Amino acid sequence: MHSIELVLDPAAEQAVRAAWAALVAADLPSMGRHTSETNAPHVTLVAGEDLVVPTGLDAPLPARIRPGGLLLFPAGPGRHVLGVSVVVDRALADLHEAVHRAAPGGVDTSLPGRWAPHLTLARRPRDVDLPRMLEVLAAVPLPEELGVAGLRHWDGETRTVTPVA
Template identity: 40%
Template sequence: MAHSIELLLDGHGDAAIRTVWHRLVDAGLPSQLRVRSATNRPHITLLAADRIEPAVDDELAPLRQRFPLPVVVGAPLIFGGGRLTLARLIVASVDLLDLHREVYRRCLPHTTQEPFAHSAPGHWTPHATLGRQFTPEQVGEALAVIDELSGDIGANVVGLRRWDGDSGREFPII
């Protein structure tokens, strides 16, 4: 199972995303709220790989000086594939992109294989997932359900964690 390095939102940003998760469930649609893991919470994945060694935590800890980092939770976003993923775009500021490049650089020596291609600088789309496995029809329904909640939201990134997909555990770094 994949491992990842993730940014965590402040209470305001977290609550805004969770409100959308609840609205989707109430409408009978896919939602991240249905993920039954103690570590399930709104986040922004910076890097994903087959395995990230725990030693990366010490490499990433000095980045604490960059937090809190203001972000804007923007428009709904749809990722394609067989089934669709609905997310909210995290507007890519210069500071956020710089943090992503630095995390990526520091993580490379601690991954057993190259990180997943969509994690690489220049290929990364910052986002917070709302739900997975949507049909095209469900995406239309979901956008109607969340329309009133789709305005830009100001938030701060306040934490950084390593998520271990093998154990299903999170390891706070900052």
């Protein structure tokens, strides 16, 4: 699987990593447990089997994104993905559409009109852990806005990232 991802500026990345760290400190599932150097807070714009590194995007990168509420995606019996939703304003919608024009072939859930942008906090926590996770996360709220640093292409086969110009 390949993906095109929006990455955060250092202050915003640190804010999300603080939430990850709080979950780890409480002995709960967290993206903070994934120690790969390519593991960074991000918003996936498109994911697909054969995505190319896009060039010549015809929409600017938004300067900031706004986190919304917590959300859950199903991830098997008794499990979910826990994330923070991202508010889709005009700038983010324009970028999302531009990325799809430049790198077509995304899976259905990443297409315009079907996309649920988010920052992942934990993959596959047990449902019984969710109340405690919500309690822990309430103590480390994200800022009202998160700065954007750029885009990257993730290649899941080689586990490498390529910055997108």
